[in-house]
Amino acid sequence: MTAGSPSGKSILFVINEAGEFVELRRVALAAKQAGYSINFLFASASYVNLRQDRAFCRLNGFNDFFPGRSLRRSHLSRQYASISQDLDNGYAPHSLKNATRPRISKLAMWSALILSSISSPIIRLSSKLNAAANARKERRSNLFQPFNYARNVYNKIRPSLVVFGQEFPGSINSLLTRMCNNDKVPTLIIPFAVGTTKEMVESLSDKPAYDSDQNLLNRTAAKLFPHWVNYYADKKLLRLPGDKIILLEACGLAPEHPWIPNNSKVTRIAVESPEMLRYYQRMQFPASQLSLTGAAYDDILYNARHSETARDKVLRRLRLDNNKPLLVCAWPTDQYGSRNLPMEFPNYKALCNAWAKALAVVHRFTDFNVIIRPHPVTDPELLMEVLRPHRLHHRVTDIDTLELVPACDLFVACVSSTLRWATACGIPAINYDCYDYGYTDFDSAGGLITTNRYSAFVQAIESMTDNKEAYQAARAQQQACAKEWGLQDGDSMKRIITLIGELAPSSTPLTPSTQDNRP
Incomplete structure (x- = not known):
């Protein structure tokens, strides 16, 4: 059970880019009111709005995680945290609370001085060696760190539901979806933008790294995995460079249709509008995966238009x-x-x-x-x-x-x-x-x-x-x-929260109020 959740129901929102957070934070506020504990996982430590979006999480009582932030708290760190609580949120030094200054003998002082002079060169050398080793380790782990961290966050939280803003090949979303499916944990995509195959081919067709004939690895990937191939104008394209395709296929993290946005084995997709529903149907998404809910922003537009x-x-x-x-x-x-x-x-x-x-x-x-x-x-x-x-x-x-x-x-x-x-x-x-x-x-x-x-x-x-x-x-x-292009009845957020409730029922039967739909 996650701390702070009276129902024991916890939602993990996964953020890969800033646009996702803008939309999903609205859903998170409504889900919190409905009794869920809210967690945000930022997929990368270099996420562009990490500072401000983490501040939003803290302001609203959401847990947040990003690669590089430790998931463990030692006995000592808990002890230090307990002491720091009495120091006026960092404004008061500990010396004011601990008024007595210990008496140190001259022998102890000289012993410490000698130890310092002997150990300083050793410590500096050790630091340089550790820095070089850490740099090599970081280079090796950069590719896998987001995936390893996402796995650890999932195992720590054990969410009742995982929510994404989109799905695309090579994201940590694929790993989390597979873990959820293995554990029978529901997953949900709440799309933050209009996404089509046309956007993919336009953005990649002029980049040599995605040309299937560019090099041996690309040609090999195109031959072994033809579902990664697409044709546009006079180009034979790959959705990702060949080496990444081979890696994803070897790890079992490859989508069935890499060129279709949001193609995934998630439990459900919250479809924004009838127009987008028709698009998903044309792309042959299974009907059981699609729920026409409207989008979180619909209610803001509705309220503004009717005010x-x-x-x-x-x-x-x-x-x-x-x-x-x-x-x-x-x-x-x-x-x-x-x-x-x-x-x-x-x-x-x-x-x-x-x-x-x-x-x-x-x-x-x-x-x-x-x-x-x-x-x-x-x-x-x-x-x-x-x-x-x-x-x-x-x-x-x-x-x-x-x-x-x-x-x-x-x-x-x-x-x-x-x-x-x-x-x-x-x-x-x-x-x-x-x-x-x-x-x-x-x-x-x-x-x-x-x-x-x-x-x-x-x-x-x-x-x-x-x-x-x-x-x-x-x-x-x-x-x-x-x-x-939108469900303009003022009930889109209610439909989204109802869908969340169907996937991961909360013991607190609440629905979001109008004020929770503000940007």
Whole structure:
């Protein structure tokens, strides 16, 4: 039984990338209210938001683990922890509590001095030898450390349910799923993003390491394991480099269909929308694995759309006129390092200048207010440098995109999963595919304009902000298909918690309240 869980039911949430945590933390808050003990495992010690996400865990009483953090506490460490509890959370030194200073004889003092002079060179040499040995050991263990650590965390917690944000080949998720299946522990994927095979082939087709004809190991892997092979344009591709494929197959951690996102032997997948349900069905996922629940963010969008004050609150925080329409731009991230194809602009800064120029026209010559929401990884100095000449630097905000989308009248982004939020809310959107991925994920959303050319992007913005008839037509089309992209009844979190309860029943029959669905 895990400490702090009155029902003895413990959930382990596994985080591989930052986007997963944003979605799963909402579920964790609701699951805690429903009586579960919550644990987060960050798959890598180099996880980009480790510090801030661990702080969120501590603030909400969640246990957190990451490779490198010890899972054992010795008798001495427990003794030291007991003493430290009386030291004002680190503000008071122990010497104030232990007021008496011991008397030391001259013999003892000189003995300690002689011992120090003799042992110091030995200790320094030993430290150097240990450092070199540890470096060699670290190089050998880097590949397996996340897997070994995940196994140890699982054995320590013995969870009643393990929850993932996605599944992909080579992740620790595969190992944990296998362990859970062996122990008859249920597993659940709560997807954090739209994932398709198209994304895989686009991101890998221009990288030599994934070309099946690149080297002997790749050719061997393609021959032995043909399910790892896929074809796109004029390329014969592998989902992973050959050496990793062979290793995963040897360890029994390979998926049946490596090119299908979330292909896994998990117990259940919490499907976000009817559109995604149809996608999983086309990819031949078994019906028993799919549960249409909606997503955690659905309820936030629903509450915002059905609140008379939600939009007003956002506009007041932004100090904007409530009578003017609002354009929200999810600023594009720098993906030049992941694309070896010729781009429309020579570098990221040039691309940013082009986006700023297009938005500045809206800001200066239309009734629309413009707000820019940068991605957390965006360089703030570069962004300010780009926006200042266009007088848009004061239009940047850190308000959660999930709050901004239902408050806006037009949403602009670059191949982002956040576009489905706008579609689910019936809000016209522009998807400028400036990295030329060619995704067709949102083709069924009639009021969402997708283009991969800057001139068409500028034309689309001008049309949506200056042509009321075109805007109203796009809005009507978005509203017509909104129900296919989200379950907008305010009960998605309840369905997710109900599903969790079916997989790992809690003795505390609670359901999440509205306030637990906040970002």
